[in-house]
Every structure is written in C-alpha cells, then in structure tokens.
Amino acid sequence: MSSPATDESIDPSAVPSVRTILHLSVSALAVLVAEPLYLMEDLAVVGRLGAVALAALGVGSLILGVVSTQLTFLSYGTTARSSRLFGRGDRTGAVAEGIAASWIAVVVGLVIVGVMQVIAPWVVGVIAPSGGVSGEATGWVRIAVCGVPLILLSMAGNGWMRGVQDTRRPVVYVAVGLGVSAVICPLLVHGLLGFPDMGLHGSAVANLVGQSISGLLFAQRLLAERSSTGLRPRWATIRAQLALARDLIVRSLSFQVCFLSAAAVAARFGVASLAAHQLVLQLWNFVSLLLDSLAIAAQSLVGAALGAKAIPGAIGVARRVTVLSVAASLGLVALFAAGQPVLARIFTDDRDVLDAVVTPWWFFVAMLPVAGVVFALDGVLLGGGDAAYLRTTTVVCALVGFLPMIWASLAFDWGLAGIWTGLCLFMLFRLVALVARMSTGRWTAIELR
Template sequence: MSSSSCVRQFTRNPVRSFFMLWVPVLFSMVAEPLTGLVDTAFVARLGSEQLAALGIGTVVLTSGLWLFNFLAVGSQTEVSQAGGRNDFDRAKRFGSLAIFLAAAIGLCMALLVSSTASEITALMGGSGRLQEYSVAYIRLRALGGPAVLVTMASFGILYGLADMRSPLLVAVCVNTMNILLDWLLIFGIGPFPSMGVEGAALASSISQWVGAVWCLARIKKQLGFTTRVTTDDVRKLMSIGRDMFVRTGSLILFLLLATRSATRLGADAGAAHQAIRQVWIFTNLFLDASAVTAQSVVGYFFGSGSFVRAKQVAKLVSVISFMIGCVLLAVMAAGTTLAGAILVPASGLVLFAPAWMVSAMVQPIAALAFVTDGIHWGTGDFVFLRNVVVLATCCGSLAIVIMDMLGVTSLTAIWWITGAWVFIRAVLGVLRLWPGTARSPLNRAPVMEG
C-alpha cells in the first residue's frame, strides 16, 4: 500500500484501513517469536546444556541489538513525514543513512561480541561444556548481527512508506527458512552435517542475511538509495538515537529489576513470573502493532500539514487500541485456569493466579501506553517519550527497592508495581494529546489541511 492510498483509505474508511495496516504488522511481529519456540523445541532434544547455551546466546544478542531500535523508529518517523510532504528526496537520504549506520553498527557489534564471547558467557554464569556451547553459538549467531540491524532499519523505512505487506512477506519467508535450516543443520539431514546448537546459530544467521538482502531490494525498488546524505540528516538521526537509547535502556532496567525481585522470592515465584512475562511479551505484540500503525499514519498526516486530521487519527487509533486491550483482558481472565495448568508447576499456582489477573487488568492501560508511544513517535516527540519512560522507571524501580527493603514477599505486588509503571506512561502519553500541552508538536503546529 502506498502512502497516498493510505491517506485515501483513512479518509474514506478509517477503521477498515487501520486493520488493513495493523494485521500485516501483527503477523510480521509474531513470526519471529514462533521461530524462537521452534528453535527451543529442536535444541531441547540435544540436552539441557545446549538449551541453556541457546538461552544465554539469545539474551546477550537480543538485548544488545534492541538498544539500537532507534534505527527502525527514527527512519519510520522521518520517512512517513517526508512522504506526507512528498519530499521523497529526504526520505531517500534518511533511509540510506539508517541502512549505512545499521550495517556499520552491526559489524562493530559482531566483532565485539565474537571477540569477547568467553568473557560474556562467564558473566552470564556459563562454565565447562555450557560455556563452550554458548561461545560457539554466540560467535556463529553474531555473523548475522549486521543483517538483523539492516532488516530492522529496513522495516522502519517500509513502514514509513506505509508498506506493511513487504515486511510481513519477508518475516514469514525468512522464519520459515530458519525453521527448515534448523532441522537440517541441528540434526544433520542428508548431506548436511549434524552441528547441534551451532547449527541453530548458523541457520539464524543465514536466514537473517537472506532477509536483509530481500529488504534492500524492496527499498531500492520503492524508494532507492543515495550517497547525498547531509550533516542535518546525521544530526537528526543521532538525536533520535540518543533519546531512544536512554528510553530503551530505562525499559530494560525496570524489567530486569522486576525479574530479579521475583526470582529472589523463590523458585516458584520465579517460574510464575517468567510464565506471566512470556505471555505479556506475546500480548505486547498486538499492542505494538497498533503503535507501528499509528506512527506511520500520524507521521504521514503530520508531515503533510494535515494536523487536524492527524489528531483525528490519533483519537481513532487510541480508541481501537484500548478496545484491543480490553479483548486481551477478557481472554486472559477467562484463560487463567488453563494458563496456570500449562505454564507453571502445581506448586506455583497459588502465586501465579493473582499476579496473572493483575497483568490481565493492565492490558487496556498498556494498550494506551503503546499507542500513544506510536502517535508521539509519528510527530517526532522523542524527547518527551524519553523523559516519560525515565520518570516511570525511576518511580517503578524505587517502589521495587522499597518493597525489597521492607521484606515484602509478594509476586502480585511486583505486578502491581509493573502496572503502575505502565499507568504513568499511559496517562502522560494521553495528557500530551488531550487536552494537550504547549510543547506537544500537534498543539504547536499551525492548523493546515492538505
């Protein structure tokens, strides 16, 4: 779908056009976690040490790469706004810059992680055979680091062009290839050698490079590349990177503190928390799809000067996202017993159920937090989003520290604190739009309609 058709769709039938954009984004996001489950199932057949090595390697690489998600978010905002102004020269410059930085950062990360794999795995608690498997996995998986960041930036560019279908096609095909290569390389089928956990790493790296090349071909066809990047473009992306780096780091910090606090409550609490967190990550995909859709459409209208329409779109996507959150709440509440039976041992059920219900009740609030993130990304309000997450993380972290100091041993309390952390983000995100503040880009902008 082109940017212009996106505008026509939202003008004529906004709800239908929202879901036409939202559904492909959702499925492209779901593809990778499903592949991760298949990876886990295959490697689990090799033994506990290999599975633990997969866990260490995945955490190390995923956390490191997630810090550079500004390449996707920043390029999506700039490309969508440039598309709204029909300034495709700027979109091409910014997209080319994002791709170059993604490749450069990815290469540096691959070299750094490969050369320090032994030290990293030791810090993660690996030793003996476990460390050997972890080092081997990380070094082969790191080969795909540049490809992961290039694909990340490419998805942002394509989303900025309102092309949600290309990332979906790439995600589905690449992850299908990953699963097939897993089967061939882990166990050694036919002429392929049996590589064990190293086969899982190599399968991921090969698939990621295929996806990166495919994305570059799509961008070349739709937008093209250029070497005529200006210093203003570089400063803009670096500014976005600074704000997003701090924001993402704050998110990771709070989640790590919450997980550590739950783990210290005992094995049953740690297992229950992990189960809820995994479902939370899955439900977040539905909410993140709303954020990506909002960012693209609001960014387009904001860039075109149609600020009234941008606010109308912001209201619409917020209402729809809130309704999606309510559906998730209902599904989680109805599935409490089933989820407990599947996800946690019997000894952890008494801790699981109340914490699960709190996480379910937070879903509509989280929906508003996510969608307003997308709206503010669309207007380029990165400093505000950085400050909000830093504030929420300070409050949430302080609450967890106080809880630990007081000796409170309640997993449910940790999830209430997590809910408050999300609530702060949601409330401030909504207030920035309605009634709005003087510094909000949508309120500062002159009223024009394109």
C-alpha cells in the same frame, strides 16, 4: 525505478477510516509477530532439552534483544521522519531517510558483533551465574549475535517502508527469513532428517540464518531505489537521525536495564523461576508487538498528517487507534485468562517451571488493558516526533516504579510476584504520563529537522 507498493489513496489531510488503520496495522502485525512466533516455536523446541537449556535460551534471547533493540530509532525514528516527508509529497527524501538509517545499521552492527564476541561470557554471567546456564547461553549468544548487522538493516528497511506506506514487501521479507528459521530450528536442535544434532546451539544457527535472509532482502529493495536517490550517505540526514536516536536510545536503555535487572533477580530465585519469568516475558513481548502494530499504523498516519499540516487528522488517528488497541487488549485478556493451563504446557513440561509460571502469568493478564492504551499513545507521540518527552517520562517511570520493586523483591524475598508488581507500576505510571501529554496538544506542534 519500479512503482512502489504504496497505498497512494491514503489522504494524509483526512481522518483515516478504521479500515485504513487496520490495513496498515495488519501489515505491521505480520512483520512484528513473525519473530515472536518464531521465538515461541524456539522455546517449545528447546524446552524439550530441559530447564537448563530453556533458561539459557531465555537469557541468550534477552541479551540479543538488548544489543539489537538499542537502535530502535532505525525503525521507529525513521518511520517518523520518513512519513513526514511522504506526507509533504517528497518520496525521494523519505527514501533517503532509509539510506541514512541503513548506513548506521551496518556500521554500528559490525561494532556490536566484535564487542559481544569478547564480553559475552561476562554479560551472561551477570544475569545467570549458574555454571550450566551461563555456559550454554554464552555459546548461543556468540553465534546469534553475528546476525545483528542484518537485524538492524531489517529495522531500517521497515522504518522507511512504513514511512512511505509500502505495506506488502516487508511482510514477505520477514516471512521468508523467519520461515526458513522455523523449518531448520527443530532439525538442528534435535538432529532430525540427517541434520547435525547441535542442541541449543542449533537454535542460534537457525536464528542467524533467518535474520540474514531478511536483512539481505531489505538491502536488495534499497538498492532498487538507488536510481532516484543514490546510495551515498547524506551526512545532514544522518546527523538529524542521530539526534533523534539519542532520545530513543536512552528510552530503550531504560527498558532494557529494567528487564535485565528483572532477569538477574529472577535467576537468584532458582532455575525454575528464571525459566518461568522468561517464558511469560516472551509472551509479554509477543503481546507488546501485537499491540504495537496498531501503534505503528498510528505513527505512520500521524506523521503523514502532521507533514501535511492536518492536525485534526492526526488527532482523529489518535482517538481511533486507542479505541482499537483497547478492544484488542480485552480480547487478549480473555484468551490468556481462559487458556493459562493449556498455553503454559505448549512451552515446557517441566513441573517446577509450570508451578512457578502461575504467578507472573496473572500479573501479565491484569496489565493488558493498560498496555492497550499505553502502546497506542506511544505510537501517536512517536509519529509526532515527541521522542524527548517519551525519553524523560520512560526513565522517570522506570526509576520510580519498576527498578525499586525489582531490587526490593530480591532484598525481601518477594519472588516473581514482586518483580511483576514492578512492571505493573511501570505501565501505570507511563499511562498517566502519556494521557497528560496528549491533553496538552503540544505533540502536534513539534518540527523535525
């Protein structure tokens, strides 16, 4: 087996330096922001086709995100389990977690492809009943969803490689795949340089090609590890991962139900409102992943520290990551507040969409400092294996904060202001729940099976 690209100098029993945290987070950031950056380029390319195509892309990418991110445990859960083993000095066991996750990714991914080919028109119709938007979005989903098994394989690969603190290869794998997508997307959408003029469907094909390349690179890396672990699935490991998956899937579903409901209600306010909502939501997703890079560093380091029974080190990670995350969020506040008139025009020149985007934009800016704390503490608790608490509190916050405001916005015609008020309440309630959990210290005493 080739030597791993791992930062072996990291001592899981010591409080990591800011430099160590930033080293891990920058690597995670490169992986996390690659896809949102591509999606923003995709929005800009497709936006030139008009509001209907832009709204259809928003709906299609939302659905693809829903069906692929329900298995976030392949990444986050695997990192938590793999980093614990890595902290104990068991690299072979840490890689075995990645093999188990990859088997789950392939099997479940193929099932998702088959189901979505059948139900895509119905799912799209629930969110966007407009005939023009619905038809375009359905075609986009049917093409792009074929890449789900490889998307999930990439998630599993990121999970175990973060766990063993292999920070370089995932960056290369994701950059290569999405770099290809970024190049061919405008060529296929607008028929440039002799490529077929596929319109919106060209965006889906570009997405599929890039995700496939990245997934195959992660698979190749796992094959390179087979000499020490073998590739046969360990059923005990798979069962343990599925137990953790239960909590993370319920948590993820609560997010997706909220965002699907928000998109469905925004669609009732017109095509411009839906396009504006999805545009700002893509920015929110981008910022979320940006802050999540610090949370992933916390998750890996907290997991390793707890695996080494170094509780002070885990607490030190929590404090330092939270400070860094809040500082980053304040920088983003300044960027998006000052740049609103210019940044919105990057994605569309439709006058109605630009008018509608102003309202959700300022809610988005106001939420950023809260998000800085929430995402950091999310990463700490995931690293501690506290998925059950995160599941319960996320569901409660969604039911009490986000969902009531979404549907009240439809009933009382509050528009996008009501929808984004619900998102603000959701984040504030989560902040309270996370701070309360951190103060008890119980997250440091959870044993993973």
